[in-house]
Amino acid sequence: MRFLGNIIWLIFGGFAVAIEYFVSGLALMVTIIGIPFGIQCMKLGMFALWPFNQRIQDRNEPDGCITIPMNILWFIIGGFWILVTHILFGILLFITIIGIPWGQQHFKMARLAFAPFGKDVVYKY
Template sequence: MKTLLNVIWLVLAGVWLALGYLLAAVLLAITIIGLPFAKQSLKLARYALWPFGRALVQSPTRHETLSVIGNVLWFVLAGWWLALGHIVTGVALCLTIIGIPLGIADFKMAGAALVPFGRTIVPARELNAGMVAADSTIAFPD
């Protein structure tokens, strides 16, 4: 089921959202200071291409202060317009019955687009097996 959802997602929204993340990565990588943000944008681009069967969880090695500073800068530089892209595609997907689960997933990803630092992407089966802490997760079904 997750493969079918991922294929439909890829065609309807994933490619466009991933291109937005890639554009953000290129723009952020132009300066040396923006390289950590570009790296995060590339991670989210991969996640936007194939989200079902993976989860976004709190990173076990996160540094709270650095995450907050990174998230504030990310929000100003790229997060708000990437989240806006998720909201627009989510609304468009919800216009059809088949697209409603994809639209809901898109709305969940909008939150990840706003504040991605301090989070990591793991396979959902690791989350289900208890290998990863489940607090503050954005999971998509297997």
């Protein structure tokens, strides 16, 4: 069932969302300062390709004191708009019963878009 959900996700916008994250990530990696943010965009892009079999978890090892300032900077620069977009698409998909599983995936992506530093995307079986 998850496989079918991922295929439908890709056909109806998941592939386009992933490409947008990948292009944005490459654009951010042009400068040295943008590399950490580009890596987070790539993480979101990989998650956008196959979201039904993945979950978000906090890292077990300590990341140091840089995680919180980087998440704040991410949120101010563009993460807020990514968060709002995924929340709006999630709400829109929750209007119909059939759209609920895909709306849940947008809410998972919103959680990652809120604060991507210090989180990992893990494939679950």
